[in-house]
Amino acid sequence: xxxxxxxxxxxSGRVTLAAVAQLAGVATMTASRAITQPDLVSETxxxxxxxAVAELGYVPNRAARALASAESKVIAVLVPSLSNAVFTEVLxxxxxxxxxxxxxxxxxxxxxxxxxxxKLLGIYLQSNPDGILLSGLxxxxxxxxMLTSSxxxxxxxxxxxxxxxxxxxxxxQVQAGQAMTRYLIDKxxxxxxxxxxxLDERTLKRADGYRQAMREAGLADPxxxxxxPDPSTIALGAELVERMLAQAPDCDAVFCCNDDLAxxxxxxxxxxxxxxxxxxxxxxxxxxxxxAWINPSVTTVATxxxxxxxxxxxxxxxxxxxxxxxxxxxxLGFTLMARESA
Amino acid sequence: xxxxxxxxxxxSGRVTLAAVAQLAGVATMTASRAITQPDLVSETxxxxxxxAVAELGYVPNRAARALASAESKVIAVLVPSLSNAVFTEVLxxxxxxxxxxxxxxxxxxxxxxxxxxxKLLGIYLQSNPDGILLSGLxxxxxxxxMLTSSxxxxxxxxxxxxxxxxxxxxxxQVQAGQAMTRYLIDKxxxxxxxxxxxLDERTLKRADGYRQAMREAGLADPxxxxxxPDPSTIALGAELVERMLAQAPDCDAVFCCNDDLAxxxxxxxxxxxxxxxxxxxxxxxxxxxxxAWINPSVTTVATxxxxxxxxxxxxxxxxxxxxxxxxxxxxLGFTLMARESA
DNA sequence: CTGAAAGCGCTTACAG
DNA sequence: CTGAAAGCGCTTACAG
Numbered sequence: 096x097x098x099x100x101x102x103x104x105x106x107s108g109r110v111t112l113a114a115v116a117q118l119a120g121v122a123t124m125t126a127s128r129a130i131t132q133p134d135l136v137s138e139t140x141x142x143x144x145x146x147a148v149a150e151l152g153y154v155p156n157r158a159a160r161a162l163a164s165a166e167s168k169v170i171a172v173l174v175p176s177l178s179n180a181v182f183t184e185v186l187x188x189x190x191x192x193x194x195x196x197x198x199x200x201x202x203x204x205x206x207x208x209x210x211x212x213x214k215l216l217g218i219y220l221q222s223n224p225d226g227i228l229l230s231g232l233x234x235x236x237x238x239x240x241m242l243t244s245s246x247x248x249x250x251x252x253x254x255x256x257x258x259x260x261x262x263x264x265x266x267x268q269v270q271a272g273q274a275m276t277r278y279l280i281d282k283x284x285x286x287x288x289x290x291x292x293x294l295d296e297r298t299l300k301r302a303d304g305y306r307q308a309m310r311e312a313g314l315a316d317p318x319x320x321x322x323x324p325d326p327s328t329i330a331l332g333a334e335l336v337e338r339m340l341a342q343a344p345d346c347d348a349v350f351c352c353n354d355d356l357a358x359x360x361x362x363x364x365x366x367x368x369x370x371x372x373x374x375x376x377x378x379x380x381x382x383x384x385x386x387a388w389i390n391p392s393v394t395t396v397a398t399x400x401x402x403x404x405x406x407x408x409x410x411x412x413x414x415x416x417x418x419x420x421x422x423x424x425x426x427l428g429f430t431l432m433a434r435e436s437a
Numbered sequence: 438x439x440x441x442x443x444x445x446x447x448x449s450g451r452v453t454l455a456a457v458a459q460l461a462g463v464a465t466m467t468a469s470r471a472i473t474q475p476d477l478v479s480e481t482x483x484x485x486x487x488x489a490v491a492e493l494g495y496v497p498n499r500a501a502r503a504l505a506s507a508e509s510k511v512i513a514v515l516v517p518s519l520s521n522a523v524f525t526e527v528l529x530x531x532x533x534x535x536x537x538x539x540x541x542x543x544x545x546x547x548x549x550x551x552x553x554x555x556k557l558l559g560i561y562l563q564s565n566p567d568g569i570l571l572s573g574l575x576x577x578x579x580x581x582x583m584l585t586s587s588x589x590x591x592x593x594x595x596x597x598x599x600x601x602x603x604x605x606x607x608x609x610q611v612q613a614g615q616a617m618t619r620y621l622i623d624k625x626x627x628x629x630x631x632x633x634x635x636l637d638e639r640t641l642k643r644a645d646g647y648r649q650a651m652r653e654a655g656l657a658d659p660x661x662x663x664x665x666p667d668p669s670t671i672a673l674g675a676e677l678v679e680r681m682l683a684q685a686p687d688c689d690a691v692f693c694c695n696d697d698l699a700x701x702x703x704x705x706x707x708x709x710x711x712x713x714x715x716x717x718x719x720x721x722x723x724x725x726x727x728x729a730w731i732n733p734s735v736t737t738v739a740t741x742x743x744x745x746x747x748x749x750x751x752x753x754x755x756x757x758x759x760x761x762x763x764x765x766x767x768x769l770g771f772t773l774m775a776r777e778s779a
Numbered sequence: 780c781t782g783a784a785a786g787c788g789c790t791t792a793c794a795g
Numbered sequence: 796c797t798g799a800a801a802g803c804g805c806t807t808a809c810a811g
Contacts, residue, residue: 505786
């Protein structure tokens with residue numbers, strides 16, 4: 096066990112596969128096989144190698160493996176936010192789907208910024224990922240170009256693509272926006288406002304759905320829309336509900352593009368003495384855990400984000416393995432949760 | 438540019454440094470230097486290499502770099518949860534601190550499980566990380582052993598270590614628990630309950646602080662404690678406040694080990710017609726964004742989680758660079774936020 | 780400032 | 796079922 100003959104070597108000092116093989120009395124590649132494809136090695140040698148691994152505390156070097164083999168066992172995930180519970184649940188689904196495969200999951204938070212997305216993708220591409228999980232369908236030309244030239248398999252999450260060549264898992268953001276608006280119209284509301292923040296792809300599509308439904312009903316009015324680029328927060332919801340009421344005093348319902356905004360709007364109405372839903376109906380989007388508990392409980396759209404992550408990762412893994420997926424577009428749908436606030 | 442003489446080679450097909458060097462008319466290592474240490478290369482050659490990089494769309498292979506050099510440029514971060522906003526803010530701080538250094542940040546969600554922590558650490562160690570950021574001070578013997586034998590620099594986040602050899606950044610969970618309890622006592626409360634969930638290291642320490650303060654004031658009573666191992670959620674807070682009132686009907690204040698629980702407790706009191714803080718004072722811990730907005734607004738302890746992430750990453754980076762840090766323990770403190778609910 | 784050679788620690792064909 | 800050799804794409808000493 097004392098075989099330190101490092102002269103001017105660049106050896107890291109870590110235990111190598113060669114050391115394991117030597118202790119087990121086999122060739123390096125037999126040791127390699129005993130670890131990665133144990134079925135191809137006789138029980139005798141496999142046991143000897145396993146003992147050597149345990150005795151030496153051998154930890155495989157992932158960089159060496161990635162360099163020598165075709166695959167990196169890395170999957171990169173790009174999400175626009177980690178403070179938004181929606182995406183942490185997407186990540187939980189991804190984690191669960193990839194659990195057993197020894198994948199290294201690279202989680203990148205783009206903070207809703209194209210520049211940040213480009214930067215992170217650039218770094219991740221250096222790791223030669225086996226696959227990439229992306230949020231949304233719209234990306235900067237630079238990102239698209241990087242993606243194309245990398246030839247890495249990609250699955251897009253959150254929305255449905257119209258391009259059959261593009262793998263996507265999610266649900267129709269437009270239809271969900273429409274469904275909520277129609278629900279409010281059916282409830283008898285006529286002056287329905289839309290509050291949107293961040294103005295990311297999904298918010299804009301929900302707004303589209305809102306507009307379509309309002310137009311169909313002959314209720315469309317641009318003064319009922321309030322769109323700001325700031326990040327969605329409870330504080331912003333509180334602010335925007337007041338601005339909406341100022342710009343459209345006859346507003347009788349507000350569709351907030353997400354639950355954070357809706358919660359803030361409700362809390363603010365409580366302070367201002369505005370009855371919800373009596374004087375003003377308020378609804379949100381996503382069905383965060385708090386929405387079922389706030390008083391009044393919040394009418395919203397439940398979205399299958401955990402499932403999206405799980406199914407997207409499962410689809411990606413299949414594609415990486417060279418399988419031809421049964422479907423390239425997986426629509427997981429959404430559920431309107433009618434509660435007290437609207 | 439047409440130099441495809443791959444016979445039975447295992448080449449990946451990607452553009453290599455050698456190809457860049459050839460196009461630029463320099464040696465491979467000069468190309469390498471032009472990219473990683475541009476100051477050491479003449480302007481002429483540097484420009485030629487840069488043009489070749491752009492023309493070929495060269496992306497460095499991180500695995501090859503990691504294998505050839507001593508450093509992996511990987512930092513592994515282990516957090517117990519991603520659904521808890523506290524840790525996503527810690528991550529934001531880490532991201533910001535490490536932004537410019539081309540580090541690959543490996544984010545691992547241990548889900549409060551020792552087994553999961555061991556598994557993730559095992560995977561991450563294969564990447565030979567330059568440093569590791571850990572949550573908390575208590576880890577399984579197996580994890581400690583893996584950490585020790587890896588010899589990778591470590592910084593612990595969230596709490597203060599008593600071991601001077603252990604780098605830690607955070608604040609005293611015990612003192613924070615004490616401070617909140619004393620605040621409630623000073624407000625005149627005598628029958629102060631403590632509700633704890635998950636029972637992770639931090640919750641147990643806050644409970645310790647609570648007990649010490651109650652003992653000092655001669656108010657200690659085990660019937661005022663309610664500890665359950667379930668994950669902290671709003672729903673659980675709603676359930677536990679009822680159980681607390683059942684087990685200690687004369688309870689006049691409840692200290693929840695975190696804000697999620699406190700929010701649930703408040704919503705439930707609203708439903709049950711229990712006035713907060715009139716009949717029952719309720720306070721939380723962490724100061725999540727909603728706490729300032731809920732009616733009544735929530736008395737809680739603001740914790741410097743973004744700063745913890747930022748400072749811990751900064752400290753780790755210094756240690757990796759071989760610098761001797763000015764302090765091995767960084768106490769970032771906490772702030773009691775007195776609001777309406779208690 | 781620039782470069783030819785060796786090596787990092789693994790896996791891939793190819794034999795036997 | 797087992798193994799000797801070559802190679803993955805970089806960087807590290809060491810010269811010049």
